Amino acid sequence: MIEFITSPFTYSFMQRGFLAALLVGVLCSVVGVYIVLRGMAFLGDALAHAILPGVAIAYLLGGNLILGAFVAAIAVAIGIGFFSSEGTIKEDTAIGILFSAAFALGVALISSIRTYAVDLSHILFGNVLGVSEKDLIFTAVLTIIILLIVAVNYKQFMVISFDPILATMMRLPVQFLHYLMLVMLGLTVVVSIQTVGVGLAAAMLVTPAASAYLLTRRLPSMMIVSAIIGAISSVVGLYISYYINIASGSAIVLTATLIFLLAFAFSPRRSKITHS
């Protein structure tokens, strides 16, 4: 039994993979709380797809893929904010336009390379076992920065999410906080492409947070439960992927989905919500 648990760790790439998955699982789940509460799931999915051109350009130039994704995510997040601020067009419309355009550009760029199939599949579905030491450090630093942003702005994020009118009346920098949240979301998506890839990043953002939403009654406990579910999904998913030899991103997302189904079945909230 002990060997069952420890055997994956005999390989250093597995150790790095587990650590990366754990960090990403916790980070996505905490940021995901805001995504779920503010109804930004579509935006999360869009951002994940929109980072493709950044990754492609980094690949073509031989640079760091994560750095490329990072730049693209911020550019798209700001672009969405720009087109939808002042109510010129609705935000989901802006998202729809920008994310498909960016994704198309990414595919166009990648299709110009002859041997892209392997790399593309890693970008789309994650390659947690290919995480380098540098990637791991980058992920750890980003995780700490984002969790710090959440801690520092906890009160403010809660008010702009629950009652934007009160936030405006308190003269909070509502626009700035909104952008900050978008940037945070972008960064989170960037690190999550290592474990679950562009295609499944949205699941890691939404599924653990939605499960926690069903099980808790207050924001702090929702964040903690979400982080725990994210961590469990990542670790259990990786074990499953190791032993039955399936894609790690899929195994992680399916584990998270299973937890969600259980949470849905046993949620104390569900009965209340259907009654009201």
Add this chain to the structure above:
Amino acid sequence: MKSMDNLTISAQLDVENIEAGYNGESVLQKISFSVPAGQSLAVVGPNGAGKSTLFKVLVGLLPIRAGTVQIHGKPLGYHMDCIAYVPQREVIDWKFPVTVMDVVVMGRYGKLKWLQKPRKEDFDIALHSLEQMGIGDLAKNSIVDLSGGQQQRVFLARALAQKPHILIMDEPFTGVDASTQETTMNLLEELHQKGVTTIVSTHDLNMAATRFSQVLLINRKIIAYGKPDEVFTPENLQIGFGGQVLSMHGVMVVDECCPPDDLR
């Protein structure tokens, strides 16, 4: 401003010649009125008259295109936290994971620094506000569990915790039970006596006529402003509401195409 007794400082509100609206269309035109300190004002008018728009202007949610709004003789935004606003219940996500206490303590956030956690004093004020609204025992409940009337009391308690000079409420009598209406009205009168300027929009013309010191009748522009008996003349009602108002045996009834929400 930080003292506990700032409830006794009331605010004069001066609105001068404002124009406001959405996407190029003006909803409000040339609105000017002054609310002397400590008055209770009911804002009435037909649907689409711009009551909500006016309130958005007063709380700083909607920029004005022309004119000025002054509180205590200073422009809007000068005072950080002297206006409390009770939103319509429909705009709140009642499934948000917060307790009643969490919501009321939010009313104290404006008095805290960016990183500062709510102090014991803030929790005490919040609990006291809840008790004043008669729902002290609900402090630990999730907001999803509340009835419509309780929801309104929570936001009233939050407004109280803000210790405002001006309290603004959008349609507080719509869609709540009679007992909440009465609690709301009692609270408004109590605040009025303490010198807080209260501004309320309502469809209930009888309430406006009998329980407020001033009435503002608008329909995109001001039709009448003054004491209730000066405002509610047949001519003014005809101009403001057209054929929608029936006056029967001294009771005014508004015939609305869009009735208020059903009771929960």
